[in-house]
Amino acid sequence: MQVCHSIAEIKAEINRHFLTQSIGFVPTMGALHDGHLSLIQSAKQENGLTVCSIFVNPTQFNNAEDLLKYPRTVEKDLEMLSQAGCDIVFLPSEGEMYPAPLSLSIHFGHLETILEGAHRIGHFKGVGVVVAKLLNIVKPTHTYFGQKDLQQFLIIKQLVSQLNFETKLRCCPIVREKDGLAMSSRNIRLSEKERQIAPKIYEALLLAYAKIKSGESLKNAQNAAITLLNDFGVFEVEYLEIVNADDLSPANTTNLAICTAVTLGSIRLIDNILINL
Ligand code: AMP
DSSP states (O other), rough: OOOOOOOOHHHHHHHHHHHTTTTTEEEEOOOOOOOHHHHHHHHHOSEHHHHHHHHOOOGOOOOOHHHHHHHOOOOOOHHHHHTTTTTTOOOOOHHOOOSOOOOOOOOOGGGTTTHHHHSSHHHHHHHHHHHHHHHHHHHEEEEEEGGHHHHHHHHHHHHHTTTTOOOEEEEEEBBTTTOOOBOOGGGGGSSSHHHTTTHHHHHHHHHHHHHTTOOOOHHHHHHHHHHHHHHHHSEEEEEEEEEETTTTSOOOOOOEEEEEEEEEETTEEEEEEEEEO
């Protein structure tokens, strides 16, 4: 496995293979877990060359402390990627990605004003720019994202379609711990007690899912899920919304997503579940 720190290095490395192989790309912020590895597996299945980037992108953090405390486990990440059969890792410094302060910004319209966008102001602008830069550097034929960050996937879909990036996007299913908790780099920051209770987030989503499936109103389903979480007295529910899965607008189709963000202690966790009526 080749580890590249500079843009020049990774471009040269990719150029050596470009004409003969399709390139599967998995952008990450590191602190890797089996969710990330499932994306690597999908990339490997579909492509001759698999590239992963690890970059904790400062411009997508709206909270300085969150950026500072974001888990960084590079040595372990490289070991995991090597074992998973990744071919090239792009591990740039902040100076390599942002040699000068950014002077442009990308707008994503309504999609960046709701759910995550409403609670993390500027987050998707940061995501949009860094993914655009990474796609220009790696020029992947296929790029892999997780449904875990459903809104992020929809933002990237807009970016790729409206700016004509030539990459096929794949949205991979959420990988969960045995107790249902969605895997996340942030989970390692949970205390033992918080970790024990964290699976209730998925339980709340499943409760809403079951209520909708049994014909109850979306409002009832939403309220029941929020009540389940509130009753524990330790979750702060930022939002738990039932929306159209394709654009996260207010639910009025048969293809829905139940999306939530909660804070547990000082850790912010997100999860979602798709539902077809
Ligand atoms: P991150 O390192 O958190 O920026 O995540 C990198 C990619 O991995 C994103 O496309 C995420 O949606 C995806 N991802 C994170 N957690 C999971 C998970 N539990 N299952 C599947 N994909 C995930």
